[in-house]
Amino acid sequence: MRLYLEDSYATRFQAKVQRAWSDAEGHRAVLSQTLFYPEAGGQPADHGVLRGEFGEVRVLHVYEEEKAFGDVVHVLSAPIPEGAEVEGEIDWKRRFRHMQRHTAQHILSQALLRAGGYRTVAVSLDGPVCTVDLGEEVEEERVREAEALANYAVYADYPVRAFYVGESELSRYPLRRPPKVRGQVRLVEIGDFDLAACGGTHLKTSAQAGPIKVLRWERYKGGTRVHFMAGWEALEDYHAKHALLQRLALSFSTQPLDLEKPLKKLQEELYALKGENLALKEALVEALLPRALEEKTLLVPAPVLGELAKRLLAWGDGTFLLLSPEGRFALLGPRREEVFQRLKALGAKGGGKEIYQGALPRERVMEALEEVRDGAL
Secondary structure, three states: OEHHHOOOOOOEEEEEEEEEEEEOOEEEEEEOOEOOOOOEOOEOOOOEEEEEOOEEEEEEEEEEOOOOOOOEEEEEOOOOOOOOEEEEEEOHHHHHHHHHHHHHHHHHHHHHHHHHOOOEEEEEOOOOOEEEEEOOOOOHHHHHHHHHHHHHHHHOOOEEEEEEEOHHHHHHOOOOOOOOOOOOEEEEEEOOOEEEEOOOOOOOEHHHHOOEEEEEEEEEOOEEEEEEEEHHHHHHHHHHHHHHHHHHHHHOOOOHHHOHHHHHHHHHHHHHHHHHHHHHHHHHHHHHHHHHHHHOEEEOOHHHHHHHHHHHHHHOOOOEEEEOOOOEEEEEOOOHHHHHHHHHOOOOEEEEOOEEEEEOOHHHHHHHHHHHHHOOO
16 A cells, blocks of 8 residues: 555554565565655655664665556665564655655646646656756747746645546546556646646645746757756755855955856956967977977977977977976887887886877986987987
8 A cells, every 4th residue: 555645744654564575686575555655757766764673774765566556665775574563764854855846847847838838748856956858849938937937836825636536537637648547547736727647746735846946958859858946955056056156256356146247357368368378388389399309309398298299290200209397298209119118117107109198207307308318319
């Protein structure tokens, strides 16, 4: 018996262990009745504990043995005996957040349908950032309208109730989408705002799902994936982002909503500095190239080492070794393998094809420079 279908706010229950077994993947049990929701329909499973004469065992995961109301299997942290009497307790904080996500998804899916005719084809409620997959590509104005409509439904404080109807009676109900089950169908109604077939856990009122915040959307499989947050998790996200904005605003001596101007200025300065840096690197490479062509072995700043090596590859036909004071090196030319073996003896590591690149211990740089120069490249 699935007690969560009768009361999604209950947190404790009594049951008997009907089946229990262990295998290579862990320990499992089926109970005579349970409040633990099995992962299904995009909603994650409940977690919690089972207590009995055996002590306390954690419920790590819950799933249906077979789809369409097979036995509910509890994955446990340790084995428990068949026939044992147990008291189960779900992790209420986890359950309530799942109910907020799920009820918010119903509300947002209906709002998207009303605002733009967008049909929900799949959902994921696995984490604080949830997703709704739509069958159509969206317009920004319609999505923003849907977000406002969803929060209107939150503020309207609609009652949420679940009830069962026979399959033959379904045509009398304006369902948002066709049900995926047969026989007796469980419907979840959110006031006169939304009605859908669903076997998940939900809140008592729409107000408990708010706020609902659309974060972003993207094209996905010919339609659109909408990312959103709801309830406590949306508030926590707002708090974290507000605190970050406050800290950034303080560092720029401005207000949080005025940050765009100093950040844009900083970005422009960064682009200018990058341009200047590139020009200076190019000038330095030009200045070092004649000396490198003449000396073959040269100590150069690390930022220009790679670019200078490329220029030597195009201009020179000898063997060249470029070393930076930090130990980076670039080696090219017909004798590069021979020279690389001498560098390896000094602790160098690296490799490559036309240009060998790598590093050797900083304290061996001058020693390497002198040894290779003595070898008369």
